[in-house]
Amino acid sequence: MKLRLLAIGKDRSGLYAPAVAEYGTRLARYVKFELVELPEAKKHAGTPRAKDEEGATLLAKVDPRERVVVLDERGKEYTSVELARRVEGWLQGGRDVALLIGGSDGLAPEVLARADEKLALSRLTLAHRLARLVLVEQLYRAFTILRGEPYHK
Numbered sequence: 094m095k096l097r098l099l100a101i102g103k104d105r106s107g108l109y110a111p112a113v114a115e116y117g118t119r120l121a122r123y124v125k126f127e128l129v130e131l132p133e134a135k136k137h138a139g140t141p142r143a144k145d146e147e148g149a150t151l152l153a154k155v156d157p158r159e160r161v162v163v164l165d166e167r168g169k170e171y172t173s174v175e176l177a178r179r180v181e182g183w184l185q186g187g188r189d190v191a192l193l194i195g196g197s198d199g200l201a202p203e204v205l206a207r208a209d210e211k212l213a214l215s216r217l218t219l220a221h222r223l224a225r226l227v228l229v230e231q232l233y234r235a236f237t238i239l240r241g242e243p244y245h246k
């Protein structure tokens with residue numbers, strides 16, 4: 094199985110990118126992992142049109158054979174141990190997995206409609222680049238849980 098994180102926006106803030114890279118490297122010890130940063134729709138920023146454009150950008154990168162997991166605060170919440178079991182299910186399912194994070198306006202209805210699963214990191218609204226960091230840390234944690242390694246306490 095391969096995990097791909099498709100995320101709107103390049104992280105130029107310097108706030109999260111080093112930590113995302115660190116957890117991405119750790120994650121790659123357990124699974125093929127790729128972060129794909131996709132361009133924000135700058136032209137119509139803050140309008141439904143921007144969200145739709147970003148949605149089309151995301152969907153164009155999804156392979157039809159991939160399981161699509163969208164990150165959305167209204168999705169299903171898990172504990173870290175439950176998320177580890179969900180990841181185990183993905184591994185057993187054998188399909189590659191695309192995890193989709195929207196831009197600052199969220200995900201277009203077309204993206205939500207394509208989702209096989211909707212995953213919430215909490216009910217809080219996180220900045221999209223922060224959501225990226227929380228997700229990669231939790232995925233790394235999930236693999237350490239599955240391996241019985243001491244990271245998760």
Ligand SMILES: C[S@@+](CC[C@H](N)C(=O)[O-])C[C@H]1O[C@@H](n2cnc3c(N)ncnc32)[C@H](O)[C@@H]1O
Binds near residue numbers: 196199216217219222
């Ligand atoms: C700033 S949020 C968008 C908020 C937007 N008002 C909405 O209703 O979706 C940007 C993106 O970060 C991700 N995100 C933010 N908070 C999240 C959470 N608690 N759980 C999962 N994903 C989250 C989602 O992919 C979301 O599309």
